[in-house]
Amino acid sequence: MGGPGVQDVGEGTEPLDPDRCTTREEFTALLNEARHRAGLSYAGVERRARSLPPRDGHQPSLARSTLSDMLTGKRAPNKTNLEIYLLVCGVPEKDLPRWMEARRRVWEATPEPTRKPAPTYHLRTVLVTAVGALLLGAAVGAGGLSLLSPDPARGSAGPLVPLEVRTHDWTHWSPDPRNETRAGEVWPGRHGFVCWTVGTRYTWHDATGTDRTSSDTWLRLATDYYGNRGVYVSDLAVATEPEAPKRVLPQCD
Known part of the structure; x- marks a missing residue:
């Protein structure tokens, strides 16, 4: 298994392609596939996030609740957490803009199917x-x-x-x-x-x-x-x- 920044793709396995995502379900499934290919549990993602070098003066981390929301499609992942997660799963840094564009396309360009009502x-x-x-x-x-x-x-x-x-x-x-x-x-x-x-x-x-x-x-x-x-x-x-x-x-x- 490769370290952060090098995604392991087995022989005959298609590379992950966020450009194909057209729905939130497809995007969420691709995020889960990235973790499975990296051979990481939730705890493994948390540990590896803490081992990443500081970014913008802050030590990266991913809370279990954040991972759960991201990998079940409960909420749109913010850009910082998504970037940390992808690096942990071995997605090359040069590919991050494609993932960010896919996130924008499926989460921001279309309305959420159900939104929590605003407080009364x-x-x-x-x-x-x-x-x-x-x-x-x-x-x-x-x-x-x-x-x-x-x-x-x-x-x-x-x-x-x-x-x-x-x-x-x-x-x-x-x-x-x-x-x-x-x-x-x-x-x-x-x-x-x-x-x-x-x-x-x-x-x-x-x-x-x-x-x-x-x-x-x-x-x-x-x-x-x-x-x-x-x-x-x-x-x-x-x-x-x-x-x-x-x-x-x-x-x-």
Whole structure:
């Protein structure tokens, strides 16, 4: 069996061809075939991912839940996880663009057959400080602001505060994030937040790799893009000024 970057193809075995994929089912089947040809179990994929050299300053890893979602077609694999998985399975790096294009074609160019319904919210009004109102961009009268309360049928407790996420970022199961704690993603736009807490200090880098700022404040999201509940994102993805989210969110229990 070859190491990462060299795919083992037995004599008479056709090379894997992502260009032929036209459906999500075909793409998912091809991902599973890559693992089978590499002779790897889920645990083997996890171990080999951790042995890859760092990429963009981070040690690659693949959580078991991420693998399960990817290899059952439950959710679209994000590009970073897909790249790590393919390298682990011995797909040559020069072939990665073809796989990424296949991913885009089957997951992004066509609508999902069934989408999880968006959370249902009920409006209620409370008073917050003027600073908080400006932060949320929803000042009403003398500091009045609409907060969102979750639908009781969804099992979420307490009011949600809508904050504007200004950049794409990872969500994590823990406020002490590592690659293996990644839950999903959050995209720019308004999202419901529950509370804030203190965790591992996170440093924000700009496009040139320069440190811009850092914070140890983490915000708990009601739900992220993948439907994960109770996940965390750094306040740097939200805050327009230091400590601002703390002024409108309660501290997590």
